[in-house]
Amino acid sequence: MIDVTNNRLGWMLDDALRMPETRHxxxxxxxxLLMAHSERIDRDEAERQAAAMAGLQSLARGTAEFCGDPGTTWRQTISEFDDGYVFLVAAGAGAYLAVSASPQVDMEAVSFRLQELVQRLGKELTSPPRESRPA
Amino acid sequence: MDSALVSDSRYLRDTVQTAVKLLIVGHFAVGKTTFVGTLSEIRPLRTEERMTQAGTFVDDLAGIEDKTTTTVAMDFGRLTLSDRLVLYLFGTPGQQRFTRLWQDLSRGALGALVLVDTTRLDSSFEVMDLVERQGLPYAVAVNRFDGSPAVPEAELREALDLLPTTPLVQCDARDEASSLRALIALVDHLLTLDQEPA
Structure with missing residues (x-):
């Protein structure tokens, strides 16, 4: 299982969040379960959000049939609030990436950046075997 | 960032990880949200919505007429048992219409605590069936409501068709000490299973 306390990939998220109007x-x-979080969100909040995002993804996928073929692949869920947006996208096998942004964000640019980040993460996310011990 | 909190001692025992995901399951209105809220050391995630008239004939409120909200997606909480073991509690919706979400949330879970209510024992069969079909090891905790009848353990085991090895404990979901005991009964059970030769 993932060691959530080391936040090894956090820097990558921070790097992606350098674009204007993005938040966490x-x-x-x-x-x-949380795998990594950006700097300005604390671990407790990030863990709570991670759980919520997994539920959101599951529920979103449950609406596939409402759109077309029930087996169609889920790509992303975007939630809009008065205060901005939450983007939730697939990030390789068994992982999701969520980013929040202000209402002024360039949505197209965020989507592009997220795909870019997913590619980079993909290389990092060759999951270590579950039983591996620290050397 | 609170790194290196547990990273030096990641393993409780050979196959037990620092982070353990557990499901808190049970039928509609058995007290799952209360249970997670009682035990979580962080502000729990709740997804309660007001129950509407649409559910009048679906979600049976007989005996629990005070209930005004129901969980529509999930509950989440965290409990650090020791510096080697952190439990992530995922509460799942009790109603049949949420089965799909239930299956997704059970991904990666090591076990389940099944909450039951002695006044509605028959409502628990469906949930226990789901748990068993997912192949999840589980313990059963009787959530004692005010005025709920005390049923002898042997009778409960018989009614719920429990294996002799399945832990059966009593708790009050509003009470931290007894809820913790229920959760520890499950964790102990998982550790025991873990040590048995395959």
Missing amino acids: GILLSADG
Whole structure:
């Protein structure tokens, strides 16, 4: 399982969040556990959000049939609030990436940046075997 | 950032990780949200919505007429048992219409605590069936409501068709000490299973 306390990939999220009007980023496993978080969100909040995002993804996928074929692949869920947006996208096998942004954000640029980040994360996310011990 | 909190001692025992995901399950209105809220050391995630008239004939409120909200997605809380073991509690919705979400949330879970209510024992069968079909090890905790009848353990085991090895404990979801005991019964059970030869 993922050691959530080392936040090894956090810098990558911070790097992606250098674009204007973005706020926080978290990377989570499909089973709802936090894998990494950006600097300005604390661990407790990030863990709570990770759990919520996993539920959101599951519920979103449950609406596939409402759109078309029930087996169609889920790509992303965007939530809009008075205060801005939350983007939730697939980030490789068994992981999701969530980023929040202000209402003024350039949505197209964020989507592009997220895909870029997913590519980079993909290389990092070759999950270590579950039983591996620290040397 | 609070790094290196547990990273030096990641392993409680050979196959037990620092982070353990557990499901808190049970039928509609059994007290799952209360249970997670009682034990969580962080502000829990709740997804309660007001119950509407649409559910009048679906979600049976007989005996619990004071209930005004129901969980529509999930509950989440965290409990650090020791510096080697952190429990992540995922509460799942009790109603059949949320089965899909239930299956997704059970991903990566090591076990489940099944909350039951002695006044509605028959409502628990469906949930226990789901847990068993997911192949999740579980313990059963009787959430004692005010005025709920005390049923002898043997009778409960019989009614719920429990294996002799399945832990059965009593708790009050509003009370931290007894809720913690229920959760520890599950964790102990998981550790025991873990040590048995395959």
